[in-house]
Amino acid sequence: MNLKQLSEILGLSQTTVSRALNGYPEVSEGTRIRVQAAADKHGYRPNSRAKGLATGRSMVIGHVIPSSSQHEMVNPIFGDFVAGAARTYAEYNYDMMFTHAPDTSIEDSYRSLFNRGVVDGVVLQGPKVDEPRISVLSRMGVPFIVHGRSTCAKGAYDWIDVNNQRSFERATRFLIDLGHRRIALINGLEDMDFAQRRRSGYVAALEEAGIALDPCLLRSAEMTEIYGHQTACEMLKLDDPPTAILASSIISAVGVRRALEDNGLKMGRDVSVIAHDDELSYMRNGMDVPIFTATRSSVRHAGELAAEMLIERINAPNDPPKTCLLEAELVVGSSTGPAPQRA
Amino acid sequence: MNLKQLSEILGLSQTTVSRALNGYPEVSEGTRIRVQAAADKHGYRPNSRAKGLATGRSMVIGHVIPSSSQHEMVNPIFGDFVAGAARTYAEYNYDMMFTHAPDTSIEDSYRSLFNRGVVDGVVLQGPKVDEPRISVLSRMGVPFIVHGRSTCAKGAYDWIDVNNQRSFERATRFLIDLGHRRIALINGLEDMDFAQRRRSGYVAALEEAGIALDPCLLRSAEMTEIYGHQTACEMLKLDDPPTAILASSIISAVGVRRALEDNGLKMGRDVSVIAHDDELSYMRNGMDVPIFTATRSSVRHAGELAAEMLIERINAPNDPPKTCLLEAELVVGSSTGPAPQRA
């Protein structure tokens, strides 16, 4: 069923039917109702490609799957962020498109999506400290939003981010206040912008307290469970092991917990752990009582907001750049406690 | 840059340019090279909407985000399955589209995607035991593939699935052979087809061994970490607690492990655990030595295969239905051991 057929059935022109369905005022209320009824009855759905061709808009937003090349890993927060965004898109009648790209051609992927007219805008996930994609997209004139920020990016751009620096500074200070001096940071990949900011929050808190930074207590890699486990195991073998560990994701924190248990240590008593909790739906940090003391910020909610900001941008390409800085909450669970007295 | 502009630059007709770029034989090798060079130089990308309109194909495949309504949970395997599929799509020049739908209108979402001409085919994830979407899609004539199967579905359809029944039967038998008699199954949601099959494999193995089924040792819910933890805790409080636990996902298995530790029990010695391992990229089951004894089958690989099968179906709508049954591997880790002697 297409417009032509529908208009023939109704004995109206395509123009009128199209206008009736799209809510233009030039059509009488009577015919509008008649048209709408017929459309519903026959299950008419305007062909979105044709519509897009005519309007110049595709009502589609593009994401490029951030599959870190090295280990072909899917970012665990990907699913929840996307679910949040999708929810907003559905509300505004946008569809959502994905492209997989090897890390090398990720830029091309964005370019291709936009130049082929597939999407009206794109979401940039997982920005690095130095993120070339941002300037590329700016130059191309693609409406886009960044989930996170990029320290090295020059111009202004739309972004939404968690205050990583502040939340990790706070978490670190919390541990220091509990008497900890040997505090480790098991961080995300070093070239990721968020990791850099978390690190600087951590460093700032240590400095403030006059604690020297020990490189042995600082690691970065992709935030898997295995990585958390292995790193924690190694650190526990140090002559002067950490009494507290900050983990950049709840997933690696799970690995840390496993490491503690493997070593016969009790989390919260022997070693304190604070995790960053993105509130992943399948990896909730406990029910009423949090398992981990955590800096908490819903990545799903961020997805919803990001989508909204992007849609705004698409509708008003010339508005000044918008940004949104979310504050993470510090929730106290049972994984932290006072620093144990040295033997 | 569009076709018209490019053809004017070249002094050729749109027809010739189009043919040259699409590899039709009616154009001389000389001009083909010339055209290709110009296209590259100017970064010409055919508008995919226009192309779709003209060809009647969109080169897009649709997925509907399986967000279980109740807890708005994103299926944890979603990301990896999709990453696999995306890889194949990229190879065949397909794009990938997502729609979020509340559980109630999930059927409409598929209908809308297809009727609006947005997609050439769809992937159906997370089929239930009784899955109405299958017959809907069949009737609509949408090319589709099911990741999993639906026991109640009538006609034939394309699917790819893991042999859940067999793998859980094998895992259960493995535990029985180790001397376990109190074996629990912490399963996925009961109305999901895969959960049903795993359960029947479990039941079959118990029956074979003449062990009576104890309803107290059987649970189903969404496979979160919390669920695994809570369920295991409850079961351990029974008068006659399980000595072995089968977990339907590695994520709930993590919860089970936490429960054991909370209760001062050692996994593999006091209580054996077998998990189903989808090889999620951020939740690997150990490095060289598996953490959990597990039934293993890569969901990412399934995604790749599913995409391939769907593309085949799109290209040959009238071929007889194709199916693919993957066998899960049983990998033995340190989470299982002989049943402890009763006190």
Added chain:
DNA sequence: TGATGCATCCAAAGCGCTTTGAAAAAGAGT
């Protein structure tokens, strides 16, 4: 009564591509 405005509706152009049917150009054969 004719001019004016307003509410409805429509024919046709155009979005950027593919593809049909035909024409022009180039070789081949005699």
Added chain:
DNA sequence: ACTCTTTTTCAAAGCGCTTTGGATGCATCA
């Protein structure tokens, strides 16, 4: 030199929609 193929190129139609720039009818006003 002329016809007959074969190769190469093209103009134009069509995909399904929106939108421009009229038409048409009808009530209103002088």
